[in-house]
Structures are given as C-alpha cells and as structure tokens.
Amino acid sequence: MAEFRALDNGFDLMLGQLCLLSHREKSPAFTIAIGDEDVEMVRGNFKIADTLKSVYSPYIVQNCEAQRVTLLNKAGSGEDDGQSIILQLEQQDGYFTLNIKASNPEINRIVMSLNALENEHIYGGGEQMSYLNLRGRNFPIWTSEPGVGRDKSTELTKIMDADGMAGGDYWTSNYPQPTFISDRHYACHIDGTAYAEMDFTSRDSHKITYWNNELNIKLFMGENQLSIVGQLAQYFGRQPALPNWAIGGAIIGLKDGDNSFARLEKFADAGTAISGLWCEDWVGIRQTDFGRRLFWNWSWNEARYPDLPNRIKELAEKNIRFLGYVNPYIAVDAAQFAEAKSGGHLALNLHDDEPYLVDFGQFDCGVVDFTRPETQKWFAEEIIAKQMIDFGLSGWMADFGEYLPIDLRLHDGSDPMEAHNLWPLLWAKVNDMAVKSRGRDDIVFFMRAGASGVQAHCPLLWAGDQCVDFSRHDGIGTVITAALSAGLVGNAYSHHDVGGYTSLHGNIRTADLMKRWAELGAFTPVMRSHEGNRPDDNLQYDSNDDLLSHFAAMSRVHLALAPYVRFMSDQAVKDGLPLQRPLFLHYPDDSEVGDMQDQYLYGTDMLVAPIIEADQFSRKLYLPAGENWVHLWSGKKFTSGWHDVASPYGEPPVFYKENSTFSQLFAGLCSARNSENQGEKYG
Missing domain, CATH: 2.60.40.1180 (Golgi alpha-mannosidase II)
Known part of the structure; x- marks a missing residue:
C-alpha cells in the first residue's frame, strides 16, 4: 500500500512500512524551476549545462489526502502564487504511480528528494560501466557515446577530451535508464524520456531531477531485490528465449571481405566451435582516421563480397549462420540517401526542408526519422526485411541510436530534447518490426544503445566499444558491470566484443588480454569476437597458433555449456531474471x-x-x-x-x-x- 500521511508540519509518503519521502515546511522535498539548457554535441559526445531563471520550493500543504497532496509556494493567506504542485498517487497492477505536476506551464524543472540511509545500496541505472553500486555518485540520464578512457585522470581520456569531448566519464553510457533499485526492497523508475539526473551523493537523501513540467514515477516494492528485478522485467517487457544456434559456440567476427571465409576455415581447422560468421563489412568499407569503418548504405556490397549469396548457403549447410550490420543513419554518398530524402524519411533542418546532417568523423549522414510511421515501415521492410533478412542474414549489429541532435526538426513535431532518450527504443522497435514481419524467431540482432522499454524489443545487448586493455573504467572489466547493472532492470541477455574494440593512440591488444577476454566470453550467453576499429594494428585470434588454439578451446567450453544456458534462457522468459547476476x-x-x-x-x-x-x-x-x-x-x-x-x-x-x-x-x-x-x- 502507498499513501500520503498528513502531519502538523508536512506529510510523509509511505510505501508499505517504508517512509519513502518526508516533506516539511522547513525542509521541503520538492523544488521547481524554469531552466534554460545549453547542449553541445560532437559525434555523439555531449556537454550539457543548465541556467535556472527562477527557483521555487512549494512547501505549504494546502490539503493532504491519502492519495493526493497540493503544495503551495506562498505562505500566509494560503493563496496560490502560481507555483504550486499537485501530487497524485495511484495503484496500478503490481506497482504504484506517483505523479507530480507543476501548475505553471512555464516550469520545466522538477526536483524531488527521497529518504535515504547512509549505508543503503543502490543499483540499476541502465547499463552502467564503472559502478554497480550507484551510491555516492550522480548519474545523468542521457544516452551518448560512453567515451574513450572514461577516467579524467588518465592520459588517454585527456587526449580524447581534447578531440571532440570524446573522453567520457564514469556515468556516460549508450544505455542509461532512469531506474534504480534499493536494498531497502523498493525500486523507483522515471516514466519519461526527458533529461534526468539521479543523485545519490547525499547521506540522507536521493535527489531526482527531471527536465519537464510533469514528473511521473513508478514505484515497486517486494520481499527482496530478486522479486523486484522480476517485477521490473515484467513491467518493461520480457525478452524471448535466445535461439539454440546463438548460445552454442562462437560467432566469429571478421571484416576482411571475401578473405573472411578462408580465415573462417582456419578457425574450423583449429577445432573452434563455430555458430556464426559476423561480417559487419558486408555493406563495404570506409577508411577514416579513426580506423576501418563501414560504408553506411544498407545492402550487400558485391565488390567486397562478390559471391555472398552462395557463401551464405554454403555456411548454412555447415549449420553456421551469417550476420551483418546496420544503423539508423544513411551516408550522403550512399545510393539509399536519395530514396530516403525523396521519401521524406529524414529529419530536417530547423529553418529549411533540407535533411539535417550529422558529422560522424570524415563523413556526413542523414538521420532516419522514426517519429514518422511511414518511415518506420519503410526502414523495417525495405531495408532490414528485404535487404537483410530475405537476403539470408540470421542476425546483425543494430548499432548506434545515441546521436539524435537537439537542433533538428522531427516529423511529429516533438521536442528533440524529449526525443533524444527515446531514440534507441524507436530504433529497437523498427528492428523488431522487421523480424516479426518475417515470422523469424531464430533471428538475433544486438544493440548497444538503450532506453526504458527497449527490453520488449531488443533480444540481446552488447556492451559497446571497450578499449583493448584492462583499464578500470573502459577495459575488459566494464563488460561485467554492464551486464549486471542492465540485468537488474529487465535485460536478461548481455554480451560483448571478445577482444575489445577501441584501439587509439598506441593502445593495442596484448596476447594476455585476448586470452582473458576469450575466457570471459565463454561464460556469457553469446560469445562473439570482434577485430576492432584498427584490425591491421592489432592481434587477431587467428594471428598465431597459440591464440587460435586458446580461442578454439574456449569456444568448445561455450558449446558444451549450451544446455545450461538453454535452461537459464527458458527460465528468463518465465521469471525475467538475467543470466548474469550480482x-x-x-x-x-x-x-x-x-x-x-x-x-x-x-x-x-x-x-x-x-x-x-x-x-x-x-x-x-x-x-x-x-x-x-x-x-x-x-x-x-x-x-x-x-x-x-x-x-x-x-x-x-x-x-x-x-x-x-x-x-x-x-x-x-x-x-x-x-x-x-x-x-x-x-x-
């Protein structure tokens, strides 16, 4: 039961026997304000500042009922000076809704303080890379590139910060989610996509900041944290069971054009248990200063893979699946750009009808506008279903989703500040729509970007672009934290680039790292290798017999463990619990x-x-x-x-x-x- 309890000088919000919030006239639990944000974006890296024009703390309780409270800002006569807020409680099926709305429509900042204990543990926050226990830190909720290094004390992070704000920090994440779980046996979720912050730095309070006129909170309670994780999975939508082929053996990631097939044979000859071949360069290659990137035109590049249809059939005869790559942007020099522009499928500039272009580092792309239903159908059917599924792909990396700028015009007229955090969910829905259109429950696409509700549409997370090292905030260890934190908020399955991805400024793979990453990959639901952004500068698993033999051995462990993973995956469909658990x-x-x-x-x-x-x-x-x-x-x-x-x-x-x-x-x-x-x- 959740209810407000009136007191002489304020009220308490009770969640069962837990006093979740205490409001007093001398220590109000709410602050409202009018703010003006300043957002700078460079290739998916953001700098966000806020200027507050007016700040109010409504503290006078005009009325307090069990399910409704009105707070006034002005003392004395009890008259409303226009800065009041109304709190409304409602019981839903399995959770409670707390709605906070400011009476003044110009108010666009709401801050709420919840009671906390000094030794309380807090978890969740989406996919967090650096810290599982969020206590003692502030977490902005804004999907972005995580950054390279993610540690302001390291030289690599400093170099990357100087180059396009790309160093990152402990909180930067492809998939932040405004949901946290307390070891006091409750969970709190912000039901909305505006910019938010979850601040756990105070000893006696948790502060939630939300950039909107209305704050909608979902509250969950249970006997223990295990039951709450199951409730969250039910609320956000449980994922289907992983198909057998994906959990038995390694998906080999190669981006070497037609030569990838000869290299795959080398893996097979070494005794590797191979479940799939993932060639992200099936769409072609674009070489940039960052490394070997892809040509963002979402169809088969015949020049790079001249006989791909027959190659896919040959792999299928060996029970090996072929996987590719796609993302929600289209390069201006791609053949599909003209079709996307003429069809009205691209987001536009604010002041003209030309497509808004994003700089992705030496090439520009249009943003596919998923607020338009016709565009969702076009991309799902004409790009993913026809060019990928019908072509023979059994899975793909559905990359990006974090780059939506805030200075463009969307088809539905929505505010990009609200749409930014929504974008990964729309991207997941489009991929899911394509898969469902073909009735294929054996297809697995995987995403790094995420948002509340992505759980119901994305069958598999991957942890993004880790550095090829053991660094504390951006190396191999962060993929464990990522899986554990994301699993607590309804994502049953996570995996990672075995071998790491980002190699810059002399940071390259060692044999030690490669072996340890393969060992970790063997004990995750899906084991998939990656050649990284600079494959020619780095060791690969087929670079020498020692590395190849080790990788093959770990792939056989992964295959042998598949019946247990099958059991866990089937259970996750029933109870929503993640396979990797703290x-x-x-x-x-x-x-x-x-x-x-x-x-x-x-x-x-x-x-x-x-x-x-x-x-x-x-x-x-x-x-x-x-x-x-x-x-x-x-x-x-x-x-x-x-x-x-x-x-x-x-x-x-x-x-x-x-x-x-x-x-x-x-x-x-x-x-x-x-x-x-x-x-x-x-x-």
Whole structure:
C-alpha cells in the first residue's frame, strides 16, 4: 500500500512500512524551476549545462489526502502564487504511480528528494560501466557515446577530451535508464524520456531531477531485490528465449571481405566451435582516421563480397549462420540517401526542408526519422526485411541510436530534447518490426544503445566499444558491470566484443588480454569476437597458433555449456531474471557481496570470477556462505569465504554448486576444452 500521511508540519509518503519521502515546511522535498539548457554535441559526445531563471520550493500543504497532496509556494493567506504542485498517487497492477505536476506551464524543472540511509545500496541505472553500486555518485540520464578512457585522470581520456569531448566519464553510457533499485526492497523508475539526473551523493537523501513540467514515477516494492528485478522485467517487457544456434559456440567476427571465409576455415581447422560468421563489412568499407569503418548504405556490397549469396548457403549447410550490420543513419554518398530524402524519411533542418546532417568523423549522414510511421515501415521492410533478412542474414549489429541532435526538426513535431532518450527504443522497435514481419524467431540482432522499454524489443545487448586493455573504467572489466547493472532492470541477455574494440593512440591488444577476454566470453550467453576499429594494428585470434588454439578451446567450453544456458534462457522468459547476476540477488544477507562487481553468478548454480587485470595468474575471490563449491577445472571442493585461486590460461576461476542438477554437465567442461573436436552444433 502507498499513501500520503498528513502531519502538523508536512506529510510523509509511505510505501508499505517504508517512509519513502518526508516533506516539511522547513525542509521541503520538492523544488521547481524554469531552466534554460545549453547542449553541445560532437559525434555523439555531449556537454550539457543548465541556467535556472527562477527557483521555487512549494512547501505549504494546502490539503493532504491519502492519495493526493497540493503544495503551495506562498505562505500566509494560503493563496496560490502560481507555483504550486499537485501530487497524485495511484495503484496500478503490481506497482504504484506517483505523479507530480507543476501548475505553471512555464516550469520545466522538477526536483524531488527521497529518504535515504547512509549505508543503503543502490543499483540499476541502465547499463552502467564503472559502478554497480550507484551510491555516492550522480548519474545523468542521457544516452551518448560512453567515451574513450572514461577516467579524467588518465592520459588517454585527456587526449580524447581534447578531440571532440570524446573522453567520457564514469556515468556516460549508450544505455542509461532512469531506474534504480534499493536494498531497502523498493525500486523507483522515471516514466519519461526527458533529461534526468539521479543523485545519490547525499547521506540522507536521493535527489531526482527531471527536465519537464510533469514528473511521473513508478514505484515497486517486494520481499527482496530478486522479486523486484522480476517485477521490473515484467513491467518493461520480457525478452524471448535466445535461439539454440546463438548460445552454442562462437560467432566469429571478421571484416576482411571475401578473405573472411578462408580465415573462417582456419578457425574450423583449429577445432573452434563455430555458430556464426559476423561480417559487419558486408555493406563495404570506409577508411577514416579513426580506423576501418563501414560504408553506411544498407545492402550487400558485391565488390567486397562478390559471391555472398552462395557463401551464405554454403555456411548454412555447415549449420553456421551469417550476420551483418546496420544503423539508423544513411551516408550522403550512399545510393539509399536519395530514396530516403525523396521519401521524406529524414529529419530536417530547423529553418529549411533540407535533411539535417550529422558529422560522424570524415563523413556526413542523414538521420532516419522514426517519429514518422511511414518511415518506420519503410526502414523495417525495405531495408532490414528485404535487404537483410530475405537476403539470408540470421542476425546483425543494430548499432548506434545515441546521436539524435537537439537542433533538428522531427516529423511529429516533438521536442528533440524529449526525443533524444527515446531514440534507441524507436530504433529497437523498427528492428523488431522487421523480424516479426518475417515470422523469424531464430533471428538475433544486438544493440548497444538503450532506453526504458527497449527490453520488449531488443533480444540481446552488447556492451559497446571497450578499449583493448584492462583499464578500470573502459577495459575488459566494464563488460561485467554492464551486464549486471542492465540485468537488474529487465535485460536478461548481455554480451560483448571478445577482444575489445577501441584501439587509439598506441593502445593495442596484448596476447594476455585476448586470452582473458576469450575466457570471459565463454561464460556469457553469446560469445562473439570482434577485430576492432584498427584490425591491421592489432592481434587477431587467428594471428598465431597459440591464440587460435586458446580461442578454439574456449569456444568448445561455450558449446558444451549450451544446455545450461538453454535452461537459464527458458527460465528468463518465465521469471525475467538475467543470466548474469550480482551475488547479492541470491545472498542478500551476505555483507561481503553488496559492492561486488568483478565476479558474478551465472544463473544460480555457477560462479564466475574472471581475470580482468594484466598478467595475473591467480586472483582473490569470494564464495558465498551456505554452499559447497566445486572448482570447475580441478574438481577440488571449496567452502565459503575468501580464496586465492590459481588461474593459468584456459582456467578462469569458475565454480559450481556441488549439489547442482547440472553438476555432471559442468564436470564435463574440462574435457570439452581439451578436445580438439568441435563437437556437434547445438540445436
């Protein structure tokens, strides 16, 4: 039950027995203001500032009922000076809605303070890369490029900041979401797409800022955090089960034109369990200073892949799928640009009817305007369905979605400041629309950009463009935090570029990094490699026999683990729980695990503690209480507590419960790793 409780000098908002909000005349819980934002964008990197013209704190309680409160700004006579707000509570199916609306239509900033405890843990925020526990930090909600380095103290971040504000920070993310979960057994979600901030820096309050005249909050409560995660998954929309082909073995990412097929044979000869070949360059290549990029015309590039239709058929005979690439922009020098322009499918300049162009770094593109229903249908049918699905693709990277500028004109007349955070959801819907038009439940597209509600349309996340290193805020370890945080707000499946992606200013892959990333990839739902933005400057998994042999071994582990992943995926459809889970979900009373983000539970029966530091051949890890754990590679039994565990290459620290119904399957993973036989394809 949620209700307002009147007091002599204010009121409390009760969520069951929890006092969620306390408003007093001398310490009001709300502030409203008129603000004027200043937004600068350079290639998906944003600098946002705000100037407040007027600030009010409505504090006089004019009336307080169980489900409705009116607050006035002016004391004395009780007359409204035009700066009042109305709070309305409503019970929905499984959650509560708190609506806060300012009476003055010019008000466009609302700030609300919730009660907090000093030792409270806060999680969620969409896909966060740096911190699983959000407590003590402020998180702006604005989808963007995460940045390169994401640590203001590092030289790489400083260099990238000087070049187009591209360094990023701990909070920058392709997929921020205004949803958080408290270990006080409630969740709070902002139902809207305007710019927001979730500030958890205060000891005794959580501050929510929203740039709109109206703030709509969804409140969830449960017996524990596990039940709340399930509720959020139900609210946002549960994803379908992953198809068998995607979870059994590796998807090999190559962008080497027709030579990719000869290289794939080399992977096969090394005993790699191959489920798919992903060639993002199937649309052609554009070389820029950033590296080897793609030609953004969304159809087969016959010059780069001269016999692709037959190649796809040959792969299918080996039970190997072919995957491609697409994004929601069209290059001005692409053949499809003229069609998009003449068809009214592009967003326009503010002051003329010419397409708005975005600089993506040495080439300009038009923005496909998904606020127009005809454009959604055109892109879904004419681009994705006909050019990709009908052509033979079984999946693709649905890239970008974060770049919507705020100084353009959209077909539906909406404010780009409101549409910006909505854009990834519209992009997901278009991809989903195309897949559904062909009735294909075996297709998997994957996205890095996200927004509230993307869960119902995007079958698989990927963690974006990590640096090819072990750095704290932009390296291999961030993909674990990304999966755990996104999983808490309804995204059951996450994966990443095995090997990393971004290589700039002399930062290149090491064999150590490549091996450790392959080990991590084996214990994620989908294992997909990437050649990175500068493949010629970096090691690849087929660069030498040692790397190839290691990758092949880990792919066989991934294939052998597929029945367990199948079980977890089918369960996720029923309960909405993610496959990769923070330990606190199942061990909420264990004081050791609240901030733990460098190891995770894989389902309920397996614990994975990857090596995410350079040149480390052992690591300290924690095994939760109440269980007997078996070391995957040695079969040695461990009790709960902290342990130093050896980890030579090929043996990432992985444990399983002794009494697991999958214990026989887990015990066989060591044999699968050591076998040079690819084994049968899964499904």
